[in-house]
Amino acid sequence: MNLTKRTKTTLAVVGLIAAQSVVIWASYTFGKNDGFQEGRTGYMKTPSTNGTITVDANKGTAVFTPTPSDPYYSRTDPWNSKNNRLFLEDQLKNNMATTEYGQKVSQQVASAKCSPTATPHRWYCSYRLLADTSNRSGIYEVNPETGAWRGTN
Numbered sequence: 001m002n003l004t005k006r007t008k009t010t011l012a013v014v015g016l017i018a019a020q021s022v023v024i025w026a027s028y029t030f031g032k033n034d035g036f037q038e039g040r041t042g043y044m045k046t047p048s049t050n051g052t053i054t055v056d057a058n059k060g061t062a063v064f065t066p067t068p069s070d071p072y073y074s075r076t077d078p079w080n081s082k083n084n085r086l087f088l089e090d091q092l093k094n095n096m097a098t099t100e101y102g103q104k105v106s107q108q109v110a111s112a113k114c115s116p117t118a119t120p121h122r123w124y125c126s127y128r129l130l131a132d133t134s135n136r137s138g139i140y141e142v143n144p145e146t147g148a149w150r151g152t153n
Contacts, residue, residue: 109128121141
């Protein structure tokens, strides 16, 4: 098969580009990634979870505090914040119980929706039990120090 000079040149250029690409890929895949990784030496690794990075002024080091994945009660946010509402709704869904004959009996809550009242730390919540077709409601009070909650009359 006879190739023209132009075809040979084109094939040589394509071969060089392919070889260069393979060498670059192999060096980044199996090498130390000198350019990027060495420049980051001494810095905090990039976290894979959500959280807050703060710098300790005395030590000059970065401290990573992960954010919990489950809803949690925040004492630093306003009492009627979205985060605290989601916490209470989650607690109602997963930890609601009643006392019958002196025994704690868990209730299976299918859905809960809460809204703040005019009184601080009190929420009006409507919820539906798993086997029930109608919604129930009540006022729930949250202890601002501990996040403990209870239904009130």
